[in-house]
Amino acid sequence: xxxxxxxxxxxxxxxxxxxxxxxxxxxxxxxxxxxxxxxxxxxxxxxxxxxxxxxxxxxxxxxxxxxxxxxxxxxxxxxxxxxxxxxxxxxxxxxxxxxxxxxxxxxxxxxxxxxxxxxxxxxxxxxxxxxxxxxxxxxxxxxxxxxxxxxxxxxxxxxxxxxxxxxxxxxxxxxxxxxxxxxxxxxxxxxxxxxxxxxxxxxxxxxxxxxxxxxxxxxxxxxxxxxxxxxxxxxxxxxxxxxxxxxxxxxxxxxxxxxxxxxxxxxxxxxxxxxxxxxxxxxxxxxxxxxxxxxxxxxxxxxxxxxxxxxxxxxxxxxxxxxxxxxxxxxxxxxxxxxxxxxxxxxxxxxxxxxxxxxxxxxxxxxxxxxxxxxxxxxxxxxxxxxxxxxxxxxxxxxxxxxxxxxxxxxxxxxxxxxxxxxxxxxxxxxxxxxxxxxxxxxxxxxxxxxxxxxxxxxxxxxxxxxxxxxxxxxxxxxxxxxxxxxxxxxxxxxxxxxxxxx
Amino acid sequence: xxxxxxxxxxxxxxxxxxxxxxxxxxxxxxxxxxxxxxxxxxxxxxxxxxxxxxxxxxxxxxxxxxxxxxxxxxxxxxxxxxxxxxxxxxxxxxxxxxxxxxxxxxxxxxxxxxxxxxxxxxxxxxxxxxxxxxxxxxxxxxxxxxxxxxxxxxxxxxxxxxxxxxxxx
Ligand code: HEM
Ligand SMILES: [Cu+2]
Numbered sequence: 081x082x083x084x085x086x087x088x089x090x091x092x093x094x095x096x097x098x099x100x101x102x103x104x105x106x107x108x109x110x111x112x113x114x115x116x117x118x119x120x121x122x123x124x125x126x127x128x129x130x131x132x133x134x135x136x137x138x139x140x141x142x143x144x145x146x147x148x149x150x151x152x153x154x155x156x157x158x159x160x161x162x163x164x165x166x167x168x169x170x171x172x173x174x175x176x177x178x179x180x181x182x183x184x185x186x187x188x189x190x191x192x193x194x195x196x197x198x199x200x201x202x203x204x205x206x207x208x209x210x211x212x213x214x215x216x217x218x219x220x221x222x223x224x225x226x227x228x229x230x231x232x233x234x235x236x237x238x239x240x241x242x243x244x245x246x247x248x249x250x251x252x253x254x255x256x257x258x259x260x261x262x263x264x265x266x267x268x269x270x271x272x273x274x275x276x277x278x279x280x281x282x283x284x285x286x287x288x289x290x291x292x293x294x295x296x297x298x299x300x301x302x303x304x305x306x307x308x309x310x311x312x313x314x315x316x317x318x319x320x321x322x323x324x325x326x327x328x329x330x331x332x333x334x335x336x337x338x339x340x341x342x343x344x345x346x347x348x349x350x351x352x353x354x355x356x357x358x359x360x361x362x363x364x365x366x367x368x369x370x371x372x373x374x375x376x377x378x379x380x381x382x383x384x385x386x387x388x389x390x391x392x393x394x395x396x397x398x399x400x401x402x403x404x405x406x407x408x409x410x411x412x413x414x415x416x417x418x419x420x421x422x423x424x425x426x427x428x429x430x431x432x433x434x435x436x437x438x439x440x441x442x443x444x445x446x447x448x449x450x451x452x453x454x455x456x457x458x459x460x461x462x463x464x465x466x467x468x469x470x471x472x473x474x475x476x477x478x479x480x481x482x483x484x485x486x487x488x489x490x491x492x493x494x495x496x497x498x499x500x501x502x503x504x505x506x507x508x509x510x511x512x513x514x515x516x517x518x519x520x521x522x523x524x525x526x527x528x529x530x531x532x533x534x535x536x537x538x539x540x541x542x543x544x545x546x547x548x549x550x551x552x553x554x555x556x557x558x559x560x561x562x563x564x565x566x567x568x569x570x571x572x573x574x575x576x577x578x579x580x581x582x583x
Numbered sequence: 584x585x586x587x588x589x590x591x592x593x594x595x596x597x598x599x600x601x602x603x604x605x606x607x608x609x610x611x612x613x614x615x616x617x618x619x620x621x622x623x624x625x626x627x628x629x630x631x632x633x634x635x636x637x638x639x640x641x642x643x644x645x646x647x648x649x650x651x652x653x654x655x656x657x658x659x660x661x662x663x664x665x666x667x668x669x670x671x672x673x674x675x676x677x678x679x680x681x682x683x684x685x686x687x688x689x690x691x692x693x694x695x696x697x698x699x700x701x702x703x704x705x706x707x708x709x710x711x712x713x714x715x716x717x718x719x720x721x722x723x724x725x726x727x728x729x730x731x732x733x734x735x736x737x738x739x740x741x742x743x744x745x746x747x748x749x750x751x752x
């Protein structure tokens with residue numbers, strides 16, 4: 081692979097400090113909620129639901145932010161990207177966060193991260209219209225930032241590869257001869273640019289409509305349409321965060337296995353299938369809206385199952401093949417990146433099962449749902465981001481896992497597995513999700529979950545502190561500035577130049 | 584039903600985790616010459632065939648089918664912040680009950696729990712729409728309705744109950 085360009089490493093490193101810190105902070109909020117459900121903490125329902133809203137929006141946003149940073153970094157090897165675009169994206173993101181935090185913790189907004197129409201307008205006196213509007217403006221700012229980001233990525237991909245179809249590997253799929261095969265990062269980016277732009281535009285539409293409705297209630301919105309748009313946007317957006325972050329796996333794992341991650345025909349097909357499936361799957365959030373036409377619900381169930389195939393048979397399978405016999409070394413980076421694909425794959429199973437209409441009748445909106453999505457977030461997207469952060473400060477040589485790294489890794493993974501299992505077990509015990517106050521018979525499970533959650537927080541603090549220290553030492557060693565440093569970043573963090581830079 | 588779902592899920596999750604673990608262990612073993620492409624194709628076809636089978640099996644009988652027979656009865660349920668109105672207190676045992684569910688304000692979710700706090704069935708309550716779901720109770724006793732869709736600060740307090748009673752023929 082020929083890396084012709086240099087990634088914008090300073091901006092990305094800075095973004096990963098932000099992401100790590102916000103992940104940690106939001107996890108503490110999660111821990112507080114779990115402890116409150118277990119009655120170890122006394123949190124008023126008003127505050128609980130504000131925290132729930134902040135945790136949901138904050139985590140989804142940060143997953144998107146970190147995923148975008150990962151993808152930007154590696155795309156920077158293959159296409160020239162305008163640096164200012166990333167700074168605009170980041171500024172809009174931060175501005176959006178300010179609006180959202182203000183809306184929740186000053187304005188008292190607690191409409192949930194899904195702002196399901198018409199709840200933002202009907203708080204029962206808990207928050208004013210202004211708070212709801214501020215929340216939605218915050219989302220809109222973030223959405224605009226993402227659109228600008230995708231326009232730049234899309235534009236440069238089209239320029240370099242002569243169209244999105246080529247970048248999606250259609251030449252390969254159609255069996256045409258070509259010697260300009262797009263690298264995996266480009267294929268992934270082309271797909272994400274398409275589906276997440278659509279999601280954000282539709283998300284913006286429902287935001288605008290909701291804002292108008294808030295300001296002029298006589299303007300009516302169809303609740304079922306709004307629900308469709310919101311879940312379409314929400315589902316695609318959170319999935320996009322994983323599909324962006326997985327680029328770290330494609331680009332970093334080859335340094336360890338010595339085997340380049342290639343764009344094969346099956347790889348290209350898988351991404352094209354994902355591109356369609358990710359947009360048709362959201363109906364599995366609406367399986368209990370029986371007024372919807374049956375074909376939508378059936379599509380939701382079928383796609384929930386079949387979208388597991390590209391993940392399991394292509395991404396996971398390929399990773400396992402690359403690992404076997406590679407004699408790869410295990411450090412924090414490789415361990416986290418491998419576990420991220422494992423966690424994503426494992427987490428897709430309870431999700432697909434919940435996508436069956438018959439199962440969904442008794443599992444929907446129980447804690448089964450946070451059980452499965454925390455799996456592919458904590459042990460998926462977040463693990464990819466932490467793995468990327470560890471790689472950024474790794475230096476040129478791969479060292480084996482040090483004692484402290486090992487401790488943080490084991491604490492994190494053990495805590496996450498336990499935390500998730502408790503959610504799944506509680507879901508099977510019919511504990512509803514998003515309940516501030518739990519029945520006495522659920523308290524024990526909540527407490528066990530709280531203990532595991534504390535381990536996750538601990539492991540996370542370890543990763544984040546290690547990353548920040550790594551940046552400081554790296555800068556001391558080389559005298560670099562965090563921002564604006566373009567060249568040394570790739571050298572100091574691009575790791576083993578062997579495979580990547582040479583071939 | 585839930586214990587079965589949990590068991591199946593955990594078993595499949597464990598199998599996938601185990602496959603990863605085996606690959607990780609195999610990292611330090613000498614590389615094996617095997618036909619990767621063929622195995623991948625087998626895996627894909629295996630998953631497709633299984634998927635077709637399970638999809639047909641689980642959808643052949645439409646899970647949301649509404650009872651239309653003579654003995655089916657209708658119960659209207661309306662949600663609001665933060666209450667449930669159920670237009671009957673007693674529901675007959677052993678007869679299909681069609682729940683017609685709607686809401687006066689925001690989205691809610693009607694979840695029916697038995698006395699062991701096990702969720703039996705649920706359906707969403709949508710502003711401007713009536714969602715329908717059928718359930719046949721096979722045990723008499725007190726049942727609870729809990730809210731399954733976040734609807735504001737008293738979401739967790741939004742409960743009501745009804746009785747299932749045996750009726751003479
Ligand atoms: C220590 C780590 C974490 C803890 C303790 C935690 C805890 C929680 C709790 C208690 C809930 C509410 C459960 C309920 O509905 O009863 C929740 C919901 C949620 N969490 Fe986490 N979480 C953690 C990490 C994450 C991460 C890493 C993400 C995403 C990247 C995430 C995303 C979400 C989302 C989207 C919701 C749904 C919010 C809603 O229902 O409106 N969480 N979490
Ligand atoms: Cu509710």
